[in-house]
Amino acid sequence: MSDDAPTFxxxxxxxxxxxxxxxxxxxxxxxxxxxxxxxxxxxSGRVPGADLFVIxxxxxxxxxxxxxxxxxxxxxxxxxxxxxxxxxSPSSDTAAHAYVxxxxxxxxGVVHTHSPYAVAWAARGEEIPCVITAMADEFGGPVPLxxxxxxxxxxxxxxxxxxxxxxxxxxxxxxxxGPFTIGADAKDAVKAxxxxxxxxxxxxxxREAGPLIPxxxxxxxxxxxxxxxxxxxxxxxxx
Numbered sequence: 096m097s098d099d100a101p102t103f104x105x106x107x108x109x110x111x112x113x114x115x116x117x118x119x120x121x122x123x124x125x126x127x128x129x130x131x132x133x134x135x136x137x138x139s140g141r142v143p144g145a146d147l148f149v150i151x152x153x154x155x156x157x158x159x160x161x162x163x164x165x166x167x168x169x170x171x172x173x174x175x176x177x178x179x180x181x182x183x184s185p186s187s188d189t190a191a192h193a194y195v196x197x198x199x200x201x202x203x204g205v206v207h208t209h210s211p212y213a214v215a216w217a218a219r220g221e222e223i224p225c226v227i228t229a230m231a232d233e234f235g236g237p238v239p240l241x242x243x244x245x246x247x248x249x250x251x252x253x254x255x256x257x258x259x260x261x262x263x264x265x266x267x268x269x270x271x272x273g274p275f276t277i278g279a280d281a282k283d284a285v286k287a288x289x290x291x292x293x294x295x296x297x298x299x300x301x302r303e304a305g306p307l308i309p310x311x312x313x314x315x316x317x318x319x320x321x322x323x324x325x326x327x328x329x330x331x332x333x334x
Contacts, residue, residue: 194252
């Protein structure tokens with residue numbers, strides 16, 4: 096950290112340190128579940144109480160990621176100068192993450208992966224239909240398809256927000272690209288990324304074997320309500 100680093104209130108400094116550690120650690124979950132290859136993919140987390148978020152640097156090996164090289168950005172996607180990691184370039188998806196945070200204040204984490212089965216659905220330009228109860232539980236219906244958008248500006252972010260606003264799903268398949276997921280925090284968004292690849296694989300295999308059996312909407316609604324508000328030890332402790 097340089098001498099001209101910005102000064103934050105102690106509670107915000109603690110929040111930044113916590114989110115740096117969480118975001119750094121959670122990238123390991125993407126590797127563990129086979130959701131990324133090489134340096135692709137990214138996790139970001141909003142800093143509670145501040146208009147800031149933390150995201151990984153671009154093109155850095157997952158083995159080399161650490162809290163101190165995570166990058167702190169404002170909600171326009173600008174790197175905060177003088178802070179740890181600020182000498183590096185942030186992820187190429189930073190503008191997309193920033194757009195989501197600006198327009199979906201309830202979102203505390205965003206994840207992008209290149210997980211193969213979810214990408215395969217995106218390459219076909221198809222949403223994943225809700226034909227297994229795990230999808231009803233986790234996503235409340237189908238996983239929707241977002242528009243084709245080129246990386247580099249906030250076009251992908253606009254597509255994510257337009258597709259997921261008013262939708263129960265925490266995952267979107269951006270056409271010809273792959274999945275983006277959102278959550279209450281970075282861990283929640285990573286869980287959604289793991290789950291979307293799991294259902295993408297299962298539904299793909301089922302469709303290869305024969306016709307899919309849709310779940311009635313009333314049953315989807317009931318399953319979603321139970322899982323989100325009743326299942327587990329508390330509303331914060333799910334499957």
